[in-house]
Amino acid sequence: MxxxxxxxxxxxxxxxxxxxxxxxxxxxxxxxxxxxxxxxxxxxxxxxxxxxxxxxxxxxxxxxxxxxxxxxxxxxxxxxxxxxxxxxDTTAERVNITLPRRVLTRLDRRAKEEGETRSGFIARLAMGA
CATH class of the missing domain: 3.30.160.250 (Double Stranded RNA Binding Domain)
Structure with a gap:
């Protein structure tokens, strides 16, 4: 473009x-x-x-x-x-990542506390919000 x-x-x-x-x-x-x-x-x-x-x-x-x-x-x-x-391009794309279980557990706990899905929580963190 x-x-x-x-x-x-x-x-x-x-x-x-x-x-x-x-x-x-x-x-x-x-x-x-x-x-x-x-x-x-x-x-x-x-x-x-x-x-x-x-x-x-x-x-x-x-x-x-x-x-x-x-x-x-x-x-x-x-x-x-x-x-x-x-x-x-705002197309959602499925990705496969590897994280230690302890990190994944913390990630899921934080996402739940924020009322978000794992993917939504990661995306918000990556965008700096």
Whole structure:
């Protein structure tokens, strides 16, 4: 998946600045154009993960023409940043893990105390909630 980006040209003393018109508040920078685009993809991934973790809607990418024709971005470089579509995959997947019995016992006890299933408890811990 590709999101349009606008890049403010850098100079010898300033970095290239990158803005995602579709992702409010998502921005990045880099000392070179390549670095700026690479960092932009990382910034978008973090922005999208945060939005999904907070049950917020993630906007679809705009057509490049809409961004390119916007006078707000006049004299900026227009391009794309790649975003891994797996970020949007919420399909449940069965996994097999191996844990010592004492750890599994503690895990199950804690999950029960929290009123959760084992899987739900592990998922919440992994997501940092």
């Amino acid at each position: 590709r999101y349009p980006i606008v890049i403010e040209p850098g100079s010898e003393t300033t970095s290239y600045g990158v803005v995602f018109p579709d992702l409010p508040g998502c921005f990045s920078a880099g000392d070179t154009l390549d670095e700026a685009v690479k960092n932009a993809s990382k910034a978008a991934a973090l922005w999208i993960e945060d939005a999904l973790d907070n049950s917020e809607k993630v906007p679809a990418p705009s057509p490049l023409e809409n961004v390119r024709d916007n006078p707000e971005w006049k004299n900026w470089i227009v391009g794309f940043a790649d975003v891994d579509p797996m970020l949007f």
